[in-house]
Amino acid sequence: MAVKVQSSAVEAADDCHQTPQQWLGRLDPEWVQVWNAHGGRHRQAEEVPIEEVRRKPLSYSFTYPTWSGPSVFKEDDIEIPVTQPAGHIKIRVYTPEGEGPFPVHLNFHGGGWVLGGLQSEAAWCRSVCNNTGIVVVDVDYRLAPEFVFPTAIYDSWDSLQWVISHAADLNVDGSSVSIGGLSAGGHMSAVLSHMARDAGMDLRLALLVVPSTDFRWLIAEEPVRSDVARSYPSTALYKDAPWGGLKREQWFLNYWIPADIRKAACKDWVASPVLATSLDRLPPTHIITAEFDICRDEAHRYGELLAKSGNREPADLDVTNQHNDRLNPSNAFFDRQGYILPGELPDPSAGFWLDQAMIDMDVQAFNHINTSPNDASVHHLGLPSPSALGSETTSVLCGLTGDMDPYLMQRYKFGPDNNFVFKRLAVRSMTQHIHPVQMLVSNIVDMGDEISQNSHSFRQQLEKLVSPDVGVRLISLFFQFVYPHIPILPPAHSVEPERSNPSLLAALYLVTLPFAGFDDYLSVQIAYDLPDAEKLWDLASDAVHQELHKADFSTLQTLILLLVASPHKPLMPDYATKWSLVGTMVTVSQTLGLHFDPTHWNILSTEIELRKRLSWAVRMVEVWHAAVLGRSCLIHDDDWLVPEPCPGDFSHEESQTPFPAHFIHMYKLTIILYTTLTKLFSLKAVQVLARDYEGTLRKAQTLVEELNRWYSAAIDIQCDSQDEDINLSGPLLLGGHVVKVLLFRAILRPFNVLRSNVDTSSSTHECRELEARRLSRAGAKACVASFVAFTSSLESSWIHGFWPFWCTLGWSTLCNLTLLLHVTSESPEEAQECRILLDRTRRAVRLQSKSLEILRFSLLRIDAIFWKGLDNVLTTRLQESSGVTDMQAGNVYS
Numbered sequence: 001m002a003v004k005v006q007s008s009a010v011e012a013a014d015d016c017h018q019t020p021q022q023w024l025g026r027l028d029p030e031w032v033q034v035w036n037a038h039g040g041r042h043r044q045a046e047e048v049p050i051e052e053v054r055r056k057p058l059s060y061s062f063t064y065p066t067w068s069g070p071s072v073f074k075e076d077d078i079e080i081p082v083t084q085p086a087g088h089i090k091i092r093v094y095t096p097e098g099e100g101p102f103p104v105h106l107n108f109h110g111g112g113w114v115l116g117g118l119q120s121e122a123a124w125c126r127s128v129c130n131n132t133g134i135v136v137v138d139v140d141y142r143l144a145p146e147f148v149f150p151t152a153i154y155d156s157w158d159s160l161q162w163v164i165s166h167a168a169d170l171n172v173d174g175s176s177v178s179i180g181g182l183s184a185g186g187h188m189s190a191v192l193s194h195m196a197r198d199a200g201m202d203l204r205l206a207l208l209v210v211p212s213t214d215f216r217w218l219i220a221e222e223p224v225r226s227d228v229a230r231s232y233p234s235t236a237l238y239k240d241a242p243w244g245g246l247k248r249e250q251w252f253l254n255y256w257i258p259a260d261i262r263k264a265a266c267k268d269w270v271a272s273p274v275l276a277t278s279l280d281r282l283p284p285t286h287i288i289t290a291e292f293d294i295c296r297d298e299a300h301r302y303g304e305l306l307a308k309s310g311n312r313e314p315a316d317l318d319v320t321n322q323h324n325d326r327l328n329p330s331n332a333f334f335d336r337q338g339y340i341l342p343g344e345l346p347d348p349s350a351g352f353w354l355d356q357a358m359i360d361m362d363v364q365a366f367n368h369i370n371t372s373p374n375d376a377s378v379h380h381l382g383l384p385s386p387s388a389l390g391s392e393t394t395s396v397l398c399g400l401t402g403d404m405d406p407y408l409m410q411r412y413k414f415g416p417d418n419n420f421v422f423k424r425l426a427v428r429s430m431t432q433h434i435h436p437v438q439m440l441v442s443n444i445v446d447m448g449d450e451i452s453q454n455s456h457s458f459r460q461q462l463e464k465l466v467s468p469d470v471g472v473r474l475i476s477l478f479f480q481f482v483y484p485h486i487p488i489l490p491p492a493h494s495v496e497p498e499r500s501n502p503s504l505l506a507a508l509y510l511v512t513l514p515f516a517g518f519d520d521y522l523s524v525q526i527a528y529d530l531p532d533a534e535k536l537w538d539l540a541s542d543a544v545h546q547e548l549h550k551a552d553f554s555t556l557q558t559l560i561l562l563l564v565a566s567p568h569k570p571l572m573p574d575y576a577t578k579w580s581l582v583g584t585m586v587t588v589s590q591t592l593g594l595h596f597d598p599t600h601w602n603i604l605s606t607e608i609e610l611r612k613r614l615s616w617a618v619r620m621v622e623v624w625h626a627a628v629l630g631r632s633c634l635i636h637d638d639d640w641l642v643p644e645p646c647p648g649d650f651s652h653e654e655s656q657t658p659f660p661a662h663f664i665h666m667y668k669l670t671i672i673l674y675t676t677l678t679k680l681f682s683l684k685a686v687q688v689l690a691r692d693y694e695g696t697l698r699k700a701q702t703l704v705e706e707l708n709r710w711y712s713a714a715i716d717i718q719c720d721s722q723d724e725d726i727n728l729s730g731p732l733l734l735g736g737h738v739v740k741v742l743l744f745r746a747i748l749r750p751f752n753v754l755r756s757n758v759d760t761s762s763s764t765h766e767c768r769e770l771e772a773r774r775l776s777r778a779g780a781k782a783c784v785a786s787f788v789a790f791t792s793s794l795e796s797s798w799i800h801g802f803w804p805f806w807c808t809l810g811w812s813t814l815c816n817l818t819l820l821l822h823v824t825s826e827s828p829e830e831a832q833e834c835r836i837l838l839d840r841t842r843r844a845v846r847l848q849s850k851s852l853e854i855l856r857f858s859l860l861r862i863d864a865i866f867w868k869g870l871d872n873v874l875t876t877r878l879q880e881s882s883g884v885t886d887m888q889a890g891n892v893y894s
Helices: 021-026 029-037 050-055 122-132 151-165 184-198 224-230 246-256 259-266 296-308 445-465 468-481 502-518 533-546 553-564 575-591 605-629 659-680 683-689 693-720 729-753 764-792 805-823 828-849 855-868 886-893
Strands: 074-083 086-095 102-108 135-140 172-182 205-209 285-290 318-320 393-397 419-421 425-431 437-443
Touching (some): 074 151, 086 122, 102 122, 102 151, 102 184, 122 135, 151 184, 172 184, 184 205, 184 285, 445 502, 502 533, 502 553, 553 575, 605 659, 605 729, 605 805, 659 693, 659 729, 683 693, 683 729, 693 729, 729 764, 729 805, 764 805, 764 828, 828 855
Parallel strands (some): 102 135, 102 172, 172 205, 285 318
Antiparallel strands (some): 074 086, 393 437, 419 425, 425 437
């Protein structure tokens, strides 16, 4: 398809807005050619006032007006009344040949509520009318800036009511009505779905094409605006898209939702349908999104909410791209009764442009899809879903540079179950996204007997350590104490001692053993015969390593639980083994495709939920282990597409408990920690910043401010959980202190290499260094004092809760920073001050170690230095100074 525009009509841009090179491989070449020759050479509409665009609409980069389309049997323009404010608008009624009464579809055009009209989507309206045999009513609602939010919505609502009330005059069936629109029209169709439901109207379909569903990332005040934007990655990915990025969205909304009404609009679901209090009983909804659309992910979010509310026809979020030559059968629109059925637009001349967000909806997109000739289902070979892999199959992600190219495989003729089956291998299509994702599901029957024997052997060993009756109770305790921190398993009834993976059971028992005393039966049954934690660790570790060639979700769950388990030898945590397991965990998660966002994959919703939770757990475990073990992060943002958890990711039952808020907040802290590690502690960062205190402070300041905001919210969450017998806040608050300690370690680092004696009468630069050093050390001392206060005031509800492995080493950072401040003091007075702080730290850790066993390791670390003799272990700054004798230094530091 091509659109011809006379070159004389083009207002040339100062710089051509050509297609970015990095996107060329994922765009239809013909579309790129048209854009570069047409839209890319226009001056952008958002670069001039709205009056100028309206005066010369063909001169600016916008796809309206389009090709007029084919002729139809009958076409009428009708003026109808509207109410808010009172006035009149025009509608255009396209009627097909036939007797009627016809089903009717109302179209609300796109254009950002400020552009467009009855010519904008005339081609679409005429084509649908001719090829489906329904009446199409195009609505010319009033535009901003003359009519601001929400006038266009009420105009559209009035037109819907008018059409139904005048059904007989229009020869349409008032009980077979659908609505839809593009971009702005898609947004209004979403809103009208709610209004129609509340008014008792039974719409047959709501068609939302690249809709806007959440304006908060554009019009809200900070920090809400940034928080919402972060939940929609497309807002950052495509903010500079030449065909409609952030500037264009802002240009539209500056006219439609001006500053004086934005505060109210931010909270209004009519502006942002994702905020609607209920999405129940809405009409069947079909959502189409575009790969390179800045609003893509907010549309996805609305679709998720629809699905969770039990929408009668769950939103089919089809991420349209120029490589697709069709939509799925469920994507078709209407039959003569107004139901959603495959329709056809067989006339190849009926192509049309759909929107400014680069959806090229060629008529072939509507062609009916015949059943794939590859009609063999994966189930015929006994190959289950990757979520239910047994010992006979394995599932592996196909990578972009592997021996099988995902962009080639997306052209496989997948069957109805999204599989293409070979003899002992099935290629499963998870999504046809901007990055197509496939899994290879294969039989491994050659090893079946050996696998079965190993599993049986491990189960026998496990039952000797933990009998099934004890195991059932430990599983119950796991969901009570550990699950809120690491929600990586389905509900409790899905984990059974007789059936579940032995390696997973062993790891689960291992992390739950410390809580056996909270069960009335176990507190006596195993009081004198507690299962051996070391043997459980060895069994789980041995079993999981034999599963790596056929890793599935239970393999990953086992690795995660082994990593979060407290060391069975509290004074000897195994650094090397733990970090090796982290590497294994990360590689298994990548094999299973857990670095992708599965939200719109062709899998069950329960598997989508489990994949997300496993992904979040992997990220948290990896980052915290990297921090406390002093290693580099193995997962990087460039290769991580999983969105952060939000309240909508948890069930209604879970939302009635403190657990979702704690988990979400812990994940936010993990991201702050990850940024700290990459910006301040990567090898290259240290090379640059180790002697640059100003650069260090600039980088640290943003993180400190973000951490302070996080901490304020954490305190509120902790207060909300005060009534809980077992409070989840212990690791959460400890984590905040650990991150702050690491920030001050980075901040103090450059000052450790500054001259110890600086003449304050010397240069201004040196005086500024001294002042920065003084303030930095004061902040570090305050950080230590706060950490000590937290340690001293540990509550019993925290102490008896679950503390992941990283907490064992986390407290050592407190002792370490206190000792660093002490030995880098530059005066006897400061050294004495820091010594008092160090003694307070040791005292707090020593006292609390009697109740919280994981503190024993931190206490041993600091006690070992004093056992050896502080002056025999460390060289102090005062000892380096020629102005202080060794004897004087010894008096201060002894």
